[in-house]
Amino acid sequence: MAQVLMKDLNKKYDEVHAVKDVNLHIRDKEFIVLVGPSGCGKTTTLRMLAGLEEITAGEIHIGDRLVNDLPPKDRDIAMVFQNYALYPHMTVYDNMAFGLKMRKFPRAEIEQRVRDAAQLLGIQELLKRKPRQLSGGQRQRVAVGRAIVRHPQVFLFDEPLSNLDAKLRVQMRVELKKLHNRLETTAVYVTHDQVEAMTLGDRVVVMKDGWIQQVGEPLELYAHPVNKFVAGFIGSPAMNFADVTINDTGGVVTAESQGLRLQVPPAKAGALRAYKGQSVAFGVRPEDVHIATGADPAGLTFDAVVEVVEPLGSEILLDVRAGSSTTTIVARVEPTVRSKVKDSIKLAVNPERLHFFDPKTEQAI
Amino acid sequence: MRRPRARRPWGAIAIFLGPTVVLYAAFTIYPVLVTFYNSLHTLRMDLGMLYEYVGLEHFREILTSDDVFWKAARNSLVWAVVAPIVDIPLALLLALTLHARVPFARVFRTVWFTPVLMSYPVVGVIWLWVYNYDWGIANLVLRAVGLGAYAQAWLASPLTALPALILVTTWMFAGFNMVVLLAAIHAIPSDYLEAASIDGARAWQRTLRIMVPLLRPTIVNLVILDFIGKMKQFALVWVMTRGGPMWGTETVATYVVKRAFEWKTLDLGYPSAIAVIWFVIIFGLSLGLTRVLQRREALEF
Numbered sequence: 001m002a003q004v005l006m007k008d009l010n011k012k013y014d015e016v017h018a019v020k021d022v023n024l025h026i027r028d029k030e031f032i033v034l035v036g037p038s039g040c041g042k043t044t045t046l047r048m049l050a051g052l053e054e055i056t057a058g059e060i061h062i063g064d065r066l067v068n069d070l071p072p073k074d075r076d077i078a079m080v081f082q083n084y085a086l087y088p089h090m091t092v093y094d095n096m097a098f099g100l101k102m103r104k105f106p107r108a109e110i111e112q113r114v115r116d117a118a119q120l121l122g123i124q125e126l127l128k129r130k131p132r133q134l135s136g137g138q139r140q141r142v143a144v145g146r147a148i149v150r151h152p153q154v155f156l157f158d159e160p161l162s163n164l165d166a167k168l169r170v171q172m173r174v175e176l177k178k179l180h181n182r183l184e185t186t187a188v189y190v191t192h193d194q195v196e197a198m199t200l201g202d203r204v205v206v207m208k209d210g211w212i213q214q215v216g217e218p219l220e221l222y223a224h225p226v227n228k229f230v231a232g233f234i235g236s237p238a239m240n241f242a243d244v245t246i247n248d249t250g251g252v253v254t255a256e257s258q259g260l261r262l263q264v265p266p267a268k269a270g271a272l273r274a275y276k277g278q279s280v281a282f283g284v285r286p287e288d289v290h291i292a293t294g295a296d297p298a299g300l301t302f303d304a305v306v307e308v309v310e311p312l313g314s315e316i317l318l319d320v321r322a323g324s325s326t327t328t329i330v331a332r333v334e335p336t337v338r339s340k341v342k343d344s345i346k347l348a349v350n351p352e353r354l355h356f357f358d359p360k361t362e363q364a365i
Numbered sequence: 366m367r368r369p370r371a372r373r374p375w376g377a378i379a380i381f382l383g384p385t386v387v388l389y390a391a392f393t394i395y396p397v398l399v400t401f402y403n404s405l406h407t408l409r410m411d412l413g414m415l416y417e418y419v420g421l422e423h424f425r426e427i428l429t430s431d432d433v434f435w436k437a438a439r440n441s442l443v444w445a446v447v448a449p450i451v452d453i454p455l456a457l458l459l460a461l462t463l464h465a466r467v468p469f470a471r472v473f474r475t476v477w478f479t480p481v482l483m484s485y486p487v488v489g490v491i492w493l494w495v496y497n498y499d500w501g502i503a504n505l506v507l508r509a510v511g512l513g514a515y516a517q518a519w520l521a522s523p524l525t526a527l528p529a530l531i532l533v534t535t536w537m538f539a540g541f542n543m544v545v546l547l548a549a550i551h552a553i554p555s556d557y558l559e560a561a562s563i564d565g566a567r568a569w570q571r572t573l574r575i576m577v578p579l580l581r582p583t584i585v586n587l588v589i590l591d592f593i594g595k596m597k598q599f600a601l602v603w604v605m606t607r608g609g610p611m612w613g614t615e616t617v618a619t620y621v622v623k624r625a626f627e628w629k630t631l632d633l634g635y636p637s638a639i640a641v642i643w644f645v646i647i648f649g650l651s652l653g654l655t656r657v658l659q660r661r662e663a664l665e666f
Contacts, residue, residue, distance in 0.1 A: 065626050074563040085556035089578040098574075099564035146564075 002063035002076075002153040002186055003028045004049065009058035011210075012043050018044045020210040022058070024191040031180050031187045032084075033201035035194055036233070039211040042190045043158060049188060050363045051075050052157050063153060065186045073102075078147035079156040083163065086131040086146070092118075093127040096146045096183045117145045120179070144176070148183065155180075161196065173199055194234050198222070223353075228281055228362040231355055237286050237317060239355070240329045244282040245281050247277040254299070255282050255356070259323015263299025265351040271365050272356060280365065283355035286317065289331035289347050291339075294350035304329065311335070320347065370660045397644075402591040403637035411631045423638035434639060436612045437620040438550075443594035444531055444616070452535050456542030457584070461572060463543070465551050478540035489604030492533045496520050520606055523613030530614055533601060536596075542587050549583040550576065585658040589651055603661075617643045 004026040008352045010021040022067075034042035047053035051072035051172040060067050067075050078099070086095050091313055095115055118124045121141045131139055139158065147155055160176075177200055180187055188339045190223040191197055198218040206213040206221065206229075214226045214360040226229035229240050244255035244262075253269040255262045262282075264272050272280070292301045302318035307328065318331045318339060331347055337350045339345055404423060409415040427434050458479060463470045480488065495502050496519040504516035521550040553576060562570045577584075599618035602608060608615035608623070617639065624636040 050559075050563060052562070072559075072563045073567075077563065079560070079563050081556050081560060083554065083556055085554070085560040087557060087561075087575060087578075089581070096560070098566075102565035102570065136580075146560075 003061075004154060004186060004188065005059075006045070006049075007059040007061075008059065009045065009048065010056045011041070011048060011053065012056045015315075018210055021050070022212055024205060024212065024215065026186060026188060029184045029186055030111070031177075031189065031200060031201075031202045031207060033189045033191060033197040034205045034207060035191055035197035035201075036207035036213075038192060039209075040207040042205075042207050045207075046156055046158055046188060046190045049154075050077055050079050053170075064299075071307075074239075076153040077156055078150045078152040078154075079158065080143045080147050080160045082159040084131075086139055086142055088131050090130070091127065092123065092129050092131070092134070092142050092145075095131065095142060096127075096149050099146065099150050113149045113151075118147045120148070120182075121145050133246075136164050137172065140164060140172055144179070148179075151185075153186065155185055155187040157187065159191055160189075162191070162193070166237070169196075174199065195236060198234065204234075206233060208233075224255040224353065224364070227359040228283070228364075228365050231283050231357070231364070235285055237330050237332070238288070239283045239285050241284050242322070243279050243326045243359075245279050246272050246277065248273055248276045252299075255280070257282075257322075257327060258325030259304075260302050260322075260325065260327065262349060262354070263297070263298075263351075265354065267352075268354065268356060268365070275358075275365070278359065280359050281357040281362070283357065284329075284331045284349050285353065286332035288350040288353040289329060289332055289333075291331075291337060291351075292346040292348035300351055301346055301348040302314040303344055304337050305348050306345060308343055309339060309341060318345075320345070379638060379647075389644045400637045400640055403634050404641045405638075406634045408526055408633040408637075409631055410633060419634065423635050425641060426635075427639055432604070433612060433615065433620060436615045437608075437615040438515050438643075438646075440527055440612075440614060441598065441616045441618075442597055443527065444534075444598055445592045447531055448534060451531070452538055452591055453584060453587055456539050456546055456595065457577070457580070459539060459543040460546035460550055461576075462629040463464065463547060474540075474544070477543055480537045480539075481544075483537070483539040485508045485600035486604050488533065488537055492529075493520075493605055494530055501665055513657070520614075521610055523611045526606055526610060529604060532596065533605075534598070538591070542591070545587060546580060546583060550579050582659070585655070586659065587655055592654060593647060593651055595652075 004024075005025075006022050006024040009022040009024075010017070010020055022041075022045055024032075025084055036042050036046060044053060048055050049062075051067070051070060055068050060079070062075055066206065086092075087098065090098065095112050096114045096117060100113060105113075114127070115124070118127055121144060123138065123141050123145060126138060126142070127133060131142070134142065140163075143160065151289050157176075161172055164172060173196060180200075181192055187194075187198060191200075197206075198221075201218055203215060204218055205215045208229050214230045216224075221230060221234050225338060228241070231280055242260060243261065244257045246264075247254045247256055253264040253272050255264055255272075255281055258341075276330040282343055302322050304322050308317075308319035308320055310319070312335075314335060316333050316335055318333055318337075320329055320331060321327065329347075331338075357363065358365055405418060405420060407417045407419055409417070427510065459473075463474055467473070483491075494500075498504060498516070498518040498521075501519075503519060504513075505515055507516045519525050557575050557579065558571050561575045566574065597618055598616045598621070602614050602616055602619050603622075606614045608619045621636045621639050621643075624630060624639065625633055
């Protein structure tokens, strides 16, 4: 168990600057998730932490040790690979015992630890099998088992669930979370799946193009994204975006586009006034758009035409076109709503949860 | 849902397969069958290919009273057993060395592979020079380092001739085996080695405990190919020693050719019987070797 500290971490390949000035303090026992689209530098960051990739510049500390020049075996970490990387010529038992054998643990202790881990993961029956005789989910467990027998200071996970089918992925996600709660070992987890990131992470690190975009607890990222990228990346279905022009008529600040004219709530009005006459990006999450009722003030409603209806059972997603514009907006509405394609409806937004982003920097306003 | 059965385009299949089938039948199946047939006859070349049925008489004679055959069989077997034991570990060592990115790896790879591109006669002549008693490089080196007492006519003694020839084929095929192993090494997903290094394995442990086991299927194939190749060895012997001295390098293949065309016995039946016996032995041993070496389960990356 240990904290991990990354200071001004950089990775440059010949042409590509893969990781840029990453500063991150991972607390002891924390489960932290690095998430972002492919090529964002998350895996490279993890591999530098593992010692599989050289550090171009910056420092990594595990516990109170600077590990920049330590080989992987001396970093006291364990890693679960995307393809599990179970040694195909060894049994499950030998796979799990390999790291302990290499570290010259006494035979009895190896046996004890492997049995304990196998029991914890429910794979006692599989110990004599070879990896190719296992299902995807079983291989996944063995890979986790191989990591936990070592009792490392930090667990590293490199997209460990991406090779599983959807149902199994959800199940293993829950198990990983339980396992972490039980083992209380610092964990760094890389994924491109924002749902995994949100559900697993104590904190989530969103990366793009080698830069850290935002670090925060899942709901904090969701409610207060610092920029348009994070806003669009976190959440499914994704946040709606529209380019709007800011107007200020007699102290009332409005955001307008074709077919859309929304009164900006007072909390945001001050900051937005500076953008008067300019175009900014407006964002609203699907669940913050609902069918308008009489209680909704006129300044927060807009007319729309339904284009697609996606009934999901617990909710319905309405893809609508706002007014006469080309702006499409997805609204997440109650399953009781009976809208049909081409219906004209009136929608309202939740004023507390509107997002605005600077057109150039894309930073939240 | 039942799909309508596709009509097989037999015409097209026949046109595409035809040439190959004809060639294979004419130059492989037919000669093999004729050899089997001949082995049961005496076949007098001097009497207008007169066939005379003798049943298993040739086989009886070969197996019970043909000393030369047994010498040739022993030489071929020694060659076929020793060569893989020497060749493959050497090739593995070379491949691992190159994989470890030693300086000038590309140059070494090319240099080691070059002998593969040469034909047996060329290689034979080169090594005749190497083994020459007076000015061959082998003896020159021995004399230069003060081991002149060991200098000898390598190909003239029944004791040294066969090892000398085995060394030539090792030299000749080291590069080929190395390139095949190198390709197999490159095909190993890096995950395994990375996982092992995180598991605490040092470089040599990763090599011995992860890499070599993963190369096992390739190694087995190379061993079997090497074994079969050496069982059939002919050209190098023919160029360098013609089976001498004192049958010290006689192989089954060279003996067959001698019995058929050199000794003026004028009988093609007897050498055919030798060929049949040897075919059966190679076939059986290769099959046995495959069974023993290949694990039932295939590795899967």
